[in-house]
Amino acid sequence: MITSLAPERLQSIDMLRGVALLGILFMNIQSFSMPFETYINPTVYGDFSGVNQLVWIVSHLFADQKFMSVFSMLFGVGVIIFLQNLSQKRLSNRLHFIRMGWLLVFGLVHAYLLWYGDVLFSYALCGLFIYVVRNKATKTLIMLSVIFFTIPSLITFFFQSSLNFMPQVALEELQQSWTPSAELINNERHAYTAGWLEALPIRAEKALFLQTFLFMTNTFWRVSALMILGIILxxxxxxxxxxxxxxxxxxxxxxxxxxxxxxGYGVHYNLSHQFTLAHSMFFGSQFNYWGSAIQATGYAAWVMLACKVMISENRLQRVDNTFTSELSKKLANVGRMAFTNYIMQTLFCTGIFYYLGLFGEASRLVQFSIAITIITVQLFMSDAWLRRYKMGPLEKLWRFLTYKSARSTLANTRCNHISSGNGKAKG
Incomplete structure (x- = not known):
């Protein structure tokens, strides 16, 4: 009989996941509120001077890819914990594949029906790959992590070295993707504020790009490398x-x-070269690409240190592996409901920017203020929910679908064995 698991939780991981989930919003909100290309080329649209430029610099220095890197590490850890508990309960590892399969479905629904910037799809595919390498020796995992993380950089430098050899038409298309015309930007603004159905084609186009070309050239390698790093730690x-x-x-x-x-040097380099395609799209992006992974490891260590210090000074009581200070508990509760909170961020932001018509209207300072407001709401909302329920609603749905599918699969397998046995007996 298949039963649900109730594994012992490491609250330090929940706290770190909560910090990462909330920190991600500072960058994602830019994608919710501004044209697609603005995320990588901030000069494309909107005011990029004074306080708005300062907000971008601070966000880029402290948030861009940093919190997502932490989240990727923790997803790898989550896979290992789940598999370990399957082993302890003597349950089939097939549950892992079913679980990733449902996450893949959630990711597709999220990307195509709500927001193209979904990460669940990529995490599900990388989670399937992690299963293959999870038991490798630590030295092998370190080597794999470094190699995988390096591959997108090699691909990036290959593309940059190919610029001088590209046909003019291809070069113009690339330039258009880096600095789109005013017409394309206005079309995107109109689509997102005109209604869900009108935005569907443009959302699907961008989601498909992220889930195919970008996944194969960057996301798979980077996310897998970070998941492996999480397993090593x-x-x-x-x-x-x-x-x-x-x-x-x-x-x-x-x-x-x-x-x-x-x-920081990448910020200086890109600003001094005015975010031109030849400098910033390729070489200029590599400073944050590598810096973010290193910085994310530092963030994880800061959170672990904070937990360690608060415990040693009796400012944070540890009882049955749980932390009882109010802020740490709220952060841990956000982490326990990371799936639900991630989708809730999408619902909050699409409601504000798409359906209230603020897409393309909010300055970076206003975006930052909205992110702070949503983060505050989620801190208290998660805490209130988990005071009454054991897990978030989407976490519960994901678990239910995983075990229901597993029971159905097991039942069908038994029926097939019985049918096969009856057939042989009759023969």
Whole structure:
């Protein structure tokens, strides 16, 4: 009989996941509120001077790809914990594939019906791959993580070196994707504010691009590498708060400083070259690409250090592996409901920017203010929900579908065996 699992939770992981989920919104809100290309080329649309430029610089330095990198690490950890609990309960690893299959479905629905910037689709596919390498030796995993993370950079440099050899038509199309015309931007603005059906074609086009070309050239390699890094840290007992405070501090400080230095130089490089395609689309993007992963490791270490210090100073009581301070509990509850909160961010933002007609109207400062408001709401909403229920609604639905599908599969397998046995007996 298949039963649901109730694994022991590491609240340090829940807290870190909550921090990552909330931090992601500072960048995602730019995609919700502005044209597609603005995310990678901030000069494409809107005011990019004064306080708005400052907001972009701060967001880019401290948030862009950093919190998503942390989230990717933790997804790899989540896969390992789930598989370990399957083994302890003597349940089939088939449940993992069913679970990733349903996540894939959620991702497709999210991307095509709500918001093209979905990550669930990519996480589901990378989660299937992680299963293959999960038991490799730690040295092998380190090598795989480095190689996988390097591949998108090699692809990027290949494209940059090919610019001088591209046909003029292809070069013009590439330029158009980097700095779209006013007509294309106005069409996108109109589509997103005209209604759900009108936005469907443009949303589907962008989702398809992200799930095919970008996934094969960047997302699969980067996300898989970060998931593997999460598994390595989990093996090293990083998330279990078993490192010394000095070790956490050293990793946090060095990683954050190095990551900020790389990303900061990238900001200087791109601003000085005015975000031209030849400089910023390829080479200029690599500073944050590498800096964000390093910085994300530092962020994870800061959170682990905070937990460690608060426990040692009795400012954070640890009872049955749970943390009881109010802020830490709220952050952990956001992390426990990460799936629900992720989709809720989409619902909040599409409601504000698409259906209230604010798409393309909100400055970066206003976007930042809206993100802060949503984060505050989610902190209290998650806490209130989990005071009454054991898990978030989408987490419960995901679990229900996983085990229901598993029971159906097992039942069908048994029926097939019985039918096959009867056939042989009759023969």
């Amino acid at each position: 989990f093996r090293k007992r990083f998330f279990h708060l078993e490192w010394s405070a000095n070790k956490y501090f050293t990793l946090a400080a060095v990683s954050t400083i190095l990551g900020l230095a790389l990303t």
